[in-house]
Amino acid sequence: MTITTATGAKKPIKLRIIFILNALKILITFGFFTAFKYFGFTAGELAGDSAAMTMLYAAFGYLALFAVMILFILKRQMVGMRSVIAADLILSIFIPAPIGIVISIVSLGLTFTQSVRNYFSYKG
Template sequence: MQSTRHVYKPIPLRIIFILNAIMGLLPFIFYYVITSKNINIGDIQPIWMIYTGIAYFISFISLVVFILKRNLWAARVVFFINILVAIPAKAYIGIVVAVISILLSFYNKKVSTYFNS
């Protein structure tokens, strides 16, 4: 019989996970509100929110895979890519979430211990 080792996922890692999940939903919510209420958002076309949401969704799936494989550097690359994805749509919330995720991945010992165990 094969034994399975259960390793507790630290709260900062759960925060990273939840923030990135929410970040994947927000562009679609913003798109709905802006298009249904005919809100003008300057020179940005609302379709950029859809593109941004799709990119965040793909990055979230990648993040989940990298967390399960315990590949911290790949997860950090995902966070950096999220910053690049946010720039065209001026998605400042996405940039903040990515920066928080990067900081937690570098400066929280519980996160680095989880990936190194």
């Protein structure tokens, strides 16, 4: 399989979408922390300080996983990036965070597109 410079050297749009979605997930989680802590927001059984602390810990977890994901993107290691997204999905399931689950599933799905696979298999 030959890969030309044009298809593997530059970061594809779908990889940028993965990056933006995961960064947005961190901001949304901090937003939920603020809503639970200062505005009395409730979501099902989640309410009050315990929900706020759950969101805060989740935001820091997402932030740590995001940093590791960036490292794997820079090193062009597909398996590592998919592993981080899978860990992110597991974290979202345990919180429970439906928005995080959807973003993780979409991100994982985008890693299987041809342009993203070309980027990670490019040897420059």
